[in-house]
Amino acid sequence: MQLIRTVPICLTAASFLLIGGLADVRAAGDVSARAELSKSEVTAGEMTELQLKVTGAEVADVPHEIQVEGLQIRLTGQSTQVQMVNFKVASSVVYSYIVMPLRTGKFLIPSVTVSADGRQFRTQSLSFSVLDASGPTAAASVPATSSPPGMPGFSQSRPRAATPKPDMGRVAFGEIDCSKKTLYAGEMVPVEIRYYFDACYATQVRGRVDFGGEGVLVERFPDPKEGREERNGVLYNVLTFHSLLSGVKPGSIDLAPAKLDCQIQLPGELPPGFDDPVFQQLLGGQARFGQTRELAVKTAPLLLEVLPLPKEGRPASFAGAVGQFDIDAIVSNNHPSPGDPAMLNVKIGGKGNFKGMGPPVLTATDVWRTYPPTDKFDSSDELSYTGVKSFDFTLIAQKPTHVSPGAEFSFFDPQSGKYQTLITKPLPLEASPESTAIVPANNLSGKQSQPTPSPGSKPSLTPRKGDPIAGLTLHSWKTPVQRSEFLTASISMLVATGALAGVLWFRDLQARGGTATSRRKRRLSALWANLTDETMDAATTYDAAVEYLEMTAQGDSCHAILASVNAKRDHLKYGSGGTYPLNQADREKLLSDLRLYITTPKHE
Amino acid sequence: MNKKLTRTIIAGCLFIVCSTDPICAGLVDQVTSANASLAGGHPIEALDSYKAILSSPELSESSSAELWFNRALAEEKNGNAPAASLSLRRALLLDPGFAPARRQLGVLLGGLGIPLASGWREAMTEMIPPEFLILGGSIIGWIGIFALIIFLMLGPRKKKIVLLAIILAVAGHGVCVLGTLIDPRLVAAKQAVITAKEAQELKSTPADNAASLCSAVPGTLIRIVSRNGSWWCVSVGPGVSGWIHSDTVSPLLPSSKGV
Numbered sequence: 001m002q003l004i005r006t007v008p009i010c011l012t013a014a015s016f017l018l019i020g021g022l023a024d025v026r027a028a029g030d031v032s033a034r035a036e037l038s039k040s041e042v043t044a045g046e047m048t049e050l051q052l053k054v055t056g057a058e059v060a061d062v063p064h065e066i067q068v069e070g071l072q073i074r075l076t077g078q079s080t081q082v083q084m085v086n087f088k089v090a091s092s093v094v095y096s097y098i099v100m101p102l103r104t105g106k107f108l109i110p111s112v113t114v115s116a117d118g119r120q121f122r123t124q125s126l127s128f129s130v131l132d133a134s135g136p137t138a139a140a141s142v143p144a145t146s147s148p149p150g151m152p153g154f155s156q157s158r159p160r161a162a163t164p165k166p167d168m169g170r171v172a173f174g175e176i177d178c179s180k181k182t183l184y185a186g187e188m189v190p191v192e193i194r195y196y197f198d199a200c201y202a203t204q205v206r207g208r209v210d211f212g213g214e215g216v217l218v219e220r221f222p223d224p225k226e227g228r229e230e231r232n233g234v235l236y237n238v239l240t241f242h243s244l245l246s247g248v249k250p251g252s253i254d255l256a257p258a259k260l261d262c263q264i265q266l267p268g269e270l271p272p273g274f275d276d277p278v279f280q281q282l283l284g285g286q287a288r289f290g291q292t293r294e295l296a297v298k299t300a301p302l303l304l305e306v307l308p309l310p311k312e313g314r315p316a317s318f319a320g321a322v323g324q325f326d327i328d329a330i331v332s333n334n335h336p337s338p339g340d341p342a343m344l345n346v347k348i349g350g351k352g353n354f355k356g357m358g359p360p361v362l363t364a365t366d367v368w369r370t371y372p373p374t375d376k377f378d379s380s381d382e383l384s385y386t387g388v389k390s391f392d393f394t395l396i397a398q399k400p401t402h403v404s405p406g407a408e409f410s411f412f413d414p415q416s417g418k419y420q421t422l423i424t425k426p427l428p429l430e431a432s433p434e435s436t437a438i439v440p441a442n443n444l445s446g447k448q449s450q451p452t453p454s455p456g457s458k459p460s461l462t463p464r465k466g467d468p469i470a471g472l473t474l475h476s477w478k479t480p481v482q483r484s485e486f487l488t489a490s491i492s493m494l495v496a497t498g499a500l501a502g503v504l505w506f507r508d509l510q511a512r513g514g515t516a517t518s519r520r521k522r523r524l525s526a527l528w529a530n531l532t533d534e535t536m537d538a539a540t541t542y543d544a545a546v547e548y549l550e551m552t553a554q555g556d557s558c559h560a561i562l563a564s565v566n567a568k569r570d571h572l573k574y575g576s577g578g579t580y581p582l583n584q585a586d587r588e589k590l591l592s593d594l595r596l597y598i599t600t601p602k603h604e
Numbered sequence: 605m606n607k608k609l610t611r612t613i614i615a616g617c618l619f620i621v622c623s624t625d626p627i628c629a630g631l632v633d634q635v636t637s638a639n640a641s642l643a644g645g646h647p648i649e650a651l652d653s654y655k656a657i658l659s660s661p662e663l664s665e666s667s668s669a670e671l672w673f674n675r676a677l678a679e680e681k682n683g684n685a686p687a688a689s690l691s692l693r694r695a696l697l698l699d700p701g702f703a704p705a706r707r708q709l710g711v712l713l714g715g716l717g718i719p720l721a722s723g724w725r726e727a728m729t730e731m732i733p734p735e736f737l738i739l740g741g742s743i744i745g746w747i748g749i750f751a752l753i754i755f756l757m758l759g760p761r762k763k764k765i766v767l768l769a770i771i772l773a774v775a776g777h778g779v780c781v782l783g784t785l786i787d788p789r790l791v792a793a794k795q796a797v798i799t800a801k802e803a804q805e806l807k808s809t810p811a812d813n814a815a816s817l818c819s820a821v822p823g824t825l826i827r828i829v830s831r832n833g834s835w836w837c838v839s840v841g842p843g844v845s846g847w848i849h850s851d852t853v854s855p856l857l858p859s860s861k862g863v
Contacts, residue, residue, distance in 0.1 A: 339645040341681075371648055374683075396645045433645065468639040468650075468674035472632060474666040475698040477857055479787040480738045493746045497753060504757030 031056035033114040035123035050097040061115035062095045072100040101130040171198045174299035182305040186322040187414045188244045188353045193258045196236040202265035211258035215249040222382045247306030257298035315421050317361040321411035323352015327422040334429040342395045346407045349388040359391045360409035367399040397431035539578035542569030647681035669699035686822035690797040700729035716823040725786045737783025741776045748772025795856040798824045806846025810835030817846040
């Protein structure tokens, strides 16, 4: 919250009214205009103020400058004022002019034409004298300590550049009002704290009100109310805080002052060249040079006497309520369905400690099953001091019945100093317990009919008025792909698939005699064995040589030997001598030719 | 060899199926008692019983849609509609084909002013449980793969038979993937429901005094985007996200389930 108060020109109007008297206050709607000089006689070099006051209007059209030979009269500002006198509201607007003499002599300020509410009004003319400085001084007729109207805080008669040090106890102070100094424990007492700030100084409030102490509870302060008040001729801006306090510990309690931190702009030394009153007044009569001062505004301490609640006569249903209350009860549904709850609403209204009060006690609950109530508080003020607190009791009939339970509420009345008990009678209703058995799960399939809720009605979840579904079918919170067993099974399937494929491939491999390379190696070995076998006939030997060459020979260079061996084999095979073993010399030559190819790098 | 392989396949399938539906006999009595309390008009007692049952260790990894449905009934009777909507959503999470829960959730959300989601995923899960699609598809897919291997290795290597095996393998695993995609449990870990009893404001930053972006009514399903202490960045729709205090929302999965 921020509070900034300056000295507007309206303060000039207020001073003007105080000086001029309240006799000129007119009834609303009666427009008039008049002019007034703060001083009708000044010395040379001294200035004064001329005010044009238009009563009964909120705005008027006035000249910015009034032409008078030997005087300079210029408009400096305006203010609006609303007053209520004898229940009649009157608004007025005041236009302030600064009158600066240019020479000595007697002058007549002419009447000024003012336009307001579509009409024109004329003020009266005024006489004005400017005396020579060597003549009799104006101070003789004006007290030196008085402030000119409309310029509070800055006296024309004070020495230049000398700023009076303000009394801080007068600039800002606090007051506390507690309606009761003697209270009972738990009793809520309104408390009002007011902080006054001199309207002459700009003030900024910092933080919240620091108030409270051991043995008392102080409710949170809502936003303060702002206002203005005059004390001993000084206009103050007032912050008013309201709260509630209650004593929790019997005995005498001395509460420390309520403190509010603020920052006040105080006038300071005016630098050379800025201390001219004309300059100040041109700035609106307000000092533009000042110092900021931190200030903790305090109230007076508060002495409370907290009395204990009497033990004598305390009812059994008393649950801490202190104040003045009344009670009322209603049943929200007079004909609940069998087994459905009925709602008993008990309202406690009045003023007191609603936050600390317990619920009322139900009576005649033999045929009812009751549950702790829910409560709701509707406050009628910002402090929650007055209002209505509702307690909703859920009641379920255990036997058929025609009346609800009653309610009993006890509280302590601090005014009478006695406990009081309020009672509500049982209210008529028709309720009975439910006798429906649990519906089997198979009766609650997806094809069960469901009543359509009417618009605005509270939806009902129950397929058949709240019957639960029997059954305990468990499902995992995780989808199968997030479960370890599924992942394990999938990996197992993958491994099994690989194993199956491997096994089947291996069996096929075995059936086919191994791989092509191994088969080729085995075949080459067999052929070489035939070639070196001296008992093998010549045709078979050359057959082996041809096959061996065909499997191993690569490139064009082996074509000649292959053709030669082929021709020899055909000769032996289709001619004569093929059935006899090859002689040793031919065998050696054949093997040497083959070795030539075998030892050649491009042959195996 | 083939007998051993067949035994392995059957054992794996039985393991998966059996693990999804264990019977906890010890809970049956408690469930029966809680149901009796609810049916007898004692929703507060019933709710306490359901809470105790559902927080038992036996139901930590898996739970019962019926129990959550009954708990929702008790919560609604106690006047806590947002909590009831959460319980119904959990029941549907466990069993998306649970028609009573879906129907009651629609009625409840209608009362709260929230439309019930009705996309193709919901329609499909209502017809076929995702669990069935995932497990069935997976089994068919693996059968297709085994058949393909056997036919290729041992014969007969007829094109029609091989093609049939390929179709089985691809279609089975395709169904498995489809079931996974439509399973609401897949994204449930990042979802929550506003269970405060009043509408909650989504803030622009995780601070109480931050600017309000929009408000979400109780029972609204939200997606958790990120977390910053007790403040969660949530999304209530496409392009609509903000910060909300975690006290006002409850994860769709119970707190111990991967949240």
